[in-house]
Structures are given as C-alpha cells and as structure tokens.
Amino acid sequence: MSATTAPGGPSEDGAQIIPLHAATGREDGPPGDRNADDRLAEVLAFLRRRLAGEYEIDEFGFDPDLNDTVLLELLRPLYRHWFRVETVGLENVPADSGALVVANHSGTLPMDALMLQVALHDEAHRPLRLLGAHLVYQLPVLGHLARKSGHTLACREDADRLLRKGELVGVFPEGFKGIGKPFSERYRLQRFGRGGFVASAIHAGVPIIPCAIVGAEEIYPKIGDFRSLARLLGLPYLPITPFFPWLGPLGLVPLPSKWMISFGEPIRTDEYGPDDADDPMLVFDLTDHVRETIQGQLDALRLRRGPAFPVA
Amino acid sequence: MARTVLVTGVSRHIGARVASALAADPEIHRVIGVDTAPPPSATLDDGALLGRTEFVRVDLRSPDVARVIRAADIDTVVHLSLVSGPSHSRTAMKEHNVIGAMQLLAACQRSDTVRRVVIRSTTAVYGSSPHAPAVFTEDTEPVDGARSGYEKDAFEIEGYVRGFARRRPDISTTVLRFANFMGPGVDSPLTRYFSQPVLPTVLGFDPRLQFVHEDDAVEVLHRLAGEDHQGVFNVAGDGVLLLSQCARRAGRPVVPVPSPAFGLLGGLARSAGLVDFSPEQIALMSHGRAVDTGRIAAELGWRPKYTTAAAFDDFLASRGASPADVLGVLGGLLRRR
Numbered sequence: 001m002s003a004t005t006a007p008g009g010p011s012e013d014g015a016q017i018i019p020l021h022a023a024t025g026r027e028d029g030p031p032g033d034r035n036a037d038d039r040l041a042e043v044l045a046f047l048r049r050r051l052a053g054e055y056e057i058d059e060f061g062f063d064p065d066l067n068d069t070v071l072l073e074l075l076r077p078l079y080r081h082w083f084r085v086e087t088v089g090l091e092n093v094p095a096d097s098g099a100l101v102v103a104n105h106s107g108t109l110p111m112d113a114l115m116l117q118v119a120l121h122d123e124a125h126r127p128l129r130l131l132g133a134h135l136v137y138q139l140p141v142l143g144h145l146a147r148k149s150g151h152t153l154a155c156r157e158d159a160d161r162l163l164r165k166g167e168l169v170g171v172f173p174e175g176f177k178g179i180g181k182p183f184s185e186r187y188r189l190q191r192f193g194r195g196g197f198v199a200s201a202i203h204a205g206v207p208i209i210p211c212a213i214v215g216a217e218e219i220y221p222k223i224g225d226f227r228s229l230a231r232l233l234g235l236p237y238l239p240i241t242p243f244f245p246w247l248g249p250l251g252l253v254p255l256p257s258k259w260m261i262s263f264g265e266p267i268r269t270d271e272y273g274p275d276d277a278d279d280p281m282l283v284f285d286l287t288d289h290v291r292e293t294i295q296g297q298l299d300a301l302r303l304r305r306g307p308a309f310p311v312a
Numbered sequence: 313m314a315r316t317v318l319v320t321g322v323s324r325h326i327g328a329r330v331a332s333a334l335a336a337d338p339e340i341h342r343v344i345g346v347d348t349a350p351p352p353s354a355t356l357d358d359g360a361l362l363g364r365t366e367f368v369r370v371d372l373r374s375p376d377v378a379r380v381i382r383a384a385d386i387d388t389v390v391h392l393s394l395v396s397g398p399s400h401s402r403t404a405m406k407e408h409n410v411i412g413a414m415q416l417l418a419a420c421q422r423s424d425t426v427r428r429v430v431i432r433s434t435t436a437v438y439g440s441s442p443h444a445p446a447v448f449t450e451d452t453e454p455v456d457g458a459r460s461g462y463e464k465d466a467f468e469i470e471g472y473v474r475g476f477a478r479r480r481p482d483i484s485t486t487v488l489r490f491a492n493f494m495g496p497g498v499d500s501p502l503t504r505y506f507s508q509p510v511l512p513t514v515l516g517f518d519p520r521l522q523f524v525h526e527d528d529a530v531e532v533l534h535r536l537a538g539e540d541h542q543g544v545f546n547v548a549g550d551g552v553l554l555l556s557q558c559a560r561r562a563g564r565p566v567v568p569v570p571s572p573a574f575g576l577l578g579g580l581a582r583s584a585g586l587v588d589f590s591p592e593q594i595a596l597m598s599h600g601r602a603v604d605t606g607r608i609a610a611e612l613g614w615r616p617k618y619t620t621a622a623a624f625d626d627f628l629a630s631r632g633a634s635p636a637d638v639l640g641v642l643g644g645l646l647r648r649r
Contacts, residue, residue, distance in 0.1 A: 058552075061554065061600075137443075
C-alpha cells in the first residue's frame with residue numbers, strides 16, 4: 001500500500017496543504033511516513049526472525065542479527081552524543097582480512113571495549129571479536145551477552161581460530177591492571193600480560209594494529225579502592241570515584257568526556273614463520289615494540305584531543 | 313574379504329540402526345549384535361530392522377563377550393553401548409559403561425582375529441565450562457577437573473581405549489566423539505527435555521548446543537566399520553544453535569530458573585522419573601559446548617548431511633511440534649500493511 005502512494009507524493013507537490021495535514025490525513029503518505037512504515041516492517045521482520053529462531057549464530061555464539069539491531073543500537077547514543085567519539089586512521093584497519101587490534105584499557109568499567117566495537121562496526125564495517133577475561137564468562141547474563149556480541153574468552157585456541165577465519169580480533173593486553181588503575185596513572189600503559197596476543201598474531205601471520213583510546217580514563221576517575229570487599233566478592237577491584245558509591249546508582253553514570261580512537265600503522269608479522277611464535281625472546285621484543293608504539297600514539301592523541309571536558 | 317562384525321548396544325536405537333545398516337551391506341559376511349537386554353520388540357519393528365543380525369544376549373559387564381568374539385571369529389568390533397541417561401541408578405550406569413568397555417577391550421586384546429575396533433564416545437568428554445575454549449578440537453585438553461556421570465564414564469573409557477591402542481598397535485582403533493544425537497528416533501535426556509511443554513533454562517545463561525543427526529551417525533559408523541582410520545574424531549552437525557533458539561524453533565516457552573534451583577528441580581524431576589537433569593546436563597545447559605569437525609572431514613572427505621539446525625528441525629518435525637502462534641499473528645500484521 002505504501003509502495004503505491006509513494007510515487008504519488010512528489011507529483012502532488014503543488015498542493016502545499018498536504019504536508020500540513022500529514023499528521024492526520026494518511027491517504028497521501030509523505031516520505032517521512034513511508035520511512036516509518038519501512039521501519040515498522042523492518043522491526044516486525046526482525047521480531048518474526050527472532051521468534052521463529054531463524055537466525056544464524058557462529059560457533060562462538062556470535063549473533064550478528066541481535067548485535068546490529070539491538071545491542072549496538074543501545075550503545076550508539078552513548079557513542080555519538082555522550083562521548084562524541086572521533087576516529088583517526090581507519091584506513092589502517094584491513095577491509096576483509098584477519099588482524100589483531102591491540103588497545104589500551106582504562107575506565108574502571110570496560111566502556112572502551114564497547115565504544116571500540118561500535119567504532120569498528122559503524123565506521124570500518126567490521127565486527128570486532130574481543131578476547132575477554134575469564135571473569136566475564138563466569139557471570140550470568142554478561143557472559144552470554146558478550147558471546148552474542150561476538151566476543152570470546154582470552155585463550156590461545158580461540159584467538160588462533162578467530163584469526164585463522166580472517167576475523168578482526170581485539171585484545172586489551174593490560175587486562176585488569178589497565179582498566180582498574182587509579183586516576184593518577186591515567187594514560188600510562190601498564191605491563192602487557194605475557195605476550196600471548198603477539199604469539200597468536202605471529203602464528204596466524206596477521207598484522208597487529210596498535211590502537212589508542214583517549215577519553216575512557218576520565219569516565220569513572222578511580223580515586224580509591226575497597227580492597228577487602230573486592231576480595232570478598234571475588235572481584236579484581238571495587239572502585240571509589242568522586243561519585244561512586246556516594247551517589248548510589250547515579251554514580252554509575254559515566255562522565256561525558258570527549259573521546260578519540262586512533263588506529264596506527266599495522267605492525268607486520270608475516271615475515272616470521274609460525275614456529276617463531278614459540279620463540280619467547282622474539283615474542284617479548286615484539287610485545288615491547290607494540291607497547292611503545294601505543295604509548296607514543298596515546299601521548300600524541302591526548303595532545304590532539306585537548307581538554308577532556310571542553311567548555312565550548 | 314568376508315567380514316564379521318560385532319555390534320554392542322543393539323537394543324538401543326543407534327545400535328539397532330547401525331546393525332541393520334551393516335546387515336544390509338553385501339560386503340559384510342555376518343553381523344552379531346549383543347546387548348544386556350534383548351531388543352524391545354524383537355519380533356516387530358526393530359526386529360525387522362535388524363535384518364540378518366544375529367542377536368546374542370550377553371551381560372556386557374561379564375567376560376562372556378570374550379566367548380562370543382572367540383566363537384564367531386570377529387574381525388571388527390563396533391562398541392556403541394554407552395548409556396547416557398540412567399533409566400536405572402548411577403552405579404548401574406557406570407558399571408554398564410566403564411566395566412562393559414573394559415571387558416570388551418580385554419577380550420579384543422586377547423583376540424587373534426580382531427583387526428579393527430570402533431568406539432562410540434561423546435563430546436561430553438570436553439566438559440562444559442566458562443574457562444574452556446569456545447570450540448574444542450580433538451587435541452584440546454579438558455580444563456575442568458571436576459566431572460561427573462556420563463562425562464566421567466566417557467572420559468575413563470577413552471583412557472582405557474588409549475591403553476588398549478598402545479598395547480595392540482596392530483589393531484586399528486577409532487574413537488568417535490559424537491555431539492548429542494538428534495532425530496526422529498532418538499531417545500536421550502536432551503530429546504526428552506525438548507519434548508516437555510515448558511522448558512526450564514538456567515537464568516542468565518544461553519548455551520551453545522550442537523547436534524548430530526542419527527542418519528549421519530549411522531552413516532559414519534557404518535563406514536568406519538569397513539575402513540581403517542586410527543585416532544580420535546569429533547562428529548557433529550555444522551553450526552550451532554543457542555538453547556533459546558531451539559526453544560523458539562520448538563515453539564516452547566522457557567522458564568528461566570536460577571542455577572541452584574535448576575539443580576534442585578532436576579533432582580526432583582529425576583526422582584519423579586520425569587526428565588533427567590544430571591549435574592553434567594546442568595553444566596551443558598549453562599555453558600554449552602561446540603566442537604571442531606575439521607579432522608573427520610579431512611580424513612573421510614565426508615560432511616554430515618544435516619547441519620545442527622536441520623537435525624533439530626527434523627526432530628521437531630517428527631514430534632509434530634508447531635511453531636508459536638505469535639508468528640502467525642505477526643505474519644498477518646505484516647501482510648495487512
């Protein structure tokens with residue numbers, strides 16, 4: 001029905017009254033109404049697929065249909081309007097081959113992981129497959145949302161498998177040391193795990209893309225830590241920020257800092273053979289190289305961004 | 313070469329189907345089926361299906377099976393007698409599974425005629441854990457030490473099989489780790505679970521499940537009974553389904569239950585003789601499991617005809633399950649617009 005009225009719309013453009021009556025008179029659907037129709041049809045088609053169970057997930061539990069339509073959609077307002085994320089160097093992200101994105105980790109809660117995912121999905125059109133901490137997969141709801149969103153456990157088998165399939169894999173090698181560091185240490189990279197990510201990249205022969213994320217450090221400035229309570233709850237840390245826990249749930253609203261994400265020039269690993277992944281010295285050296293590259297990138301990007309909370 | 317095949321577990325569905333497939337194969341001289349209990353309806357459907365299979369009632373936990381192997385000059389043993397759902401007690405199940413396999417392997421080790429042994433195992437040996445890789449290959453070491461029930465039996469049986477293969481390297485030993493069987497005739501804890509009007513799930517978890525269609529399982533077992541392929545192979549349909557997706561396809565409502573209550577409910581259901589929710593079943597219902605099937609595809613040049621989703625749909629079709637009515641309403645809405 002909407003398809004037949006659509007061509008009629010522009011031809012009757014002369015009658016200027018029509019748009020004014022658009023709210024009440026439905027007989028001559030203006031373009032806006034048609035979009036709403038399409039949108040509704042899309043939503044219904046989505047619901048129909050969901051209810052019938054007729055969608056595909058991959059072996060890791062990634063559900064692209066749900067991810068694109070629901071999960072990312074929930075994050076987009078935060079990405080666009082709250083953190084006003086800007087990206088630099090997207091041309092360094094390969095369009096369709098495997099690569100390992102290595103980024104700094106900060107912000108107390110892994111908001112940076114989510115924003116990186118939106119950035120790569122919406123601007124580079126690639127789903128990001130993050131390698132997450134064990135803790136995430138032990139928790140109900142969170143673990144399975146992470147899987148549906150395309151992420152998996154940080155282990156060698158999964159990393160190798162994803163890279164072999166040509167996926168864009170993301171890691172935060174600082175882990176909890178990075179995301180849980182105090183505000184006073186912001187933008188200072190912590191130690192890079194055991195370099196397992198480098199071994200995986202060499203093994204698969206894919207490039208490492210150094211990535212700097214500026215802005216996440218300021219969302220929940222961690223000024224203290226309930227250490228014993230955290231240990232009791234089995235958490236790596238339980239942060240005190242200027243607003244949490246003092247303001248209760250309100251303290252969980254992230255501060256609207258200005259964000260920038262930059263992707264550096266790929267660091268090639270294809271000059272090594274797969275056996276070099278078992279050479280610890282080479283892996284350590286390359287890990288250090290990646291770390292220094294990201295630190296440099298981070299410092300430059302921080303200067304470029306300027307104040308975290310621009311007044312204007 | 314005239315071949316004589318011994319099939320264990322012929323009183324159960326998969327065993328009966330494999331025996332009848334072998335019996336229908338003109339290259340096979342003789343098929344001898346053994347089981348602890350006689351086939352449920354030896355004279356009617358299954359009896360007809362078994363074809364020229366000669367049934368011998370043997371208590372698999374006793375050394376009697378050795379006599380059968382000796383008397384009939386068996387050259388190929390297909391061991392399918394692995395019980396997953398205890399209709400009886402756990403001890404009986406364990407004896408049936410583990411002691412049964414030990415007796416059979418002991419008999420094979422002594423035999424001069426046996427050339428090939430095919431053992432049915434399960435992907436449950438990998439366990440289900442949040443700490444394990446998402447996709448298991450045959451080389452993956454199981455991460456979690458804590459295992460129970462069926463899982464533990466299969467794990468122990470595989471240990472004995474490895475020992476046997478070491479002592480008799482001249483015998484071709486194949487271990488097939490099957491994903492959960494699915495299909496019109498399959499009666500397992502999982503198919504019984506999906507036949508309930510309402511599906512209890514573990515709150516906050518949506519596990520990945522993988523199925524293998526019974527036709528594919530029978531085909532691969534039939535083929536391996538005639539070919540030497542040493543080693544361990546995963547067998548599963550391509551792709552995975554989430555439990556929530558299965559429930560939607562089945563048109564069954566789910567009731568999310570917190571995991572301690574799920575265990576309690578499982579215990580109650582089991583004691584009432586309804587559905588079986590053993591501890592390993594609960595782990596599967598929480599964390600799920602998927603396996604890589606690249607090795608068998610490369611070795612045999614064979615892929616299952618049914619994907620995981622197709623196997624599940626075939627199972628649903630056989631049960632006459634209809635998709636939710638909500639769908640019809642939605643479809644109507646779409647058409648009206």
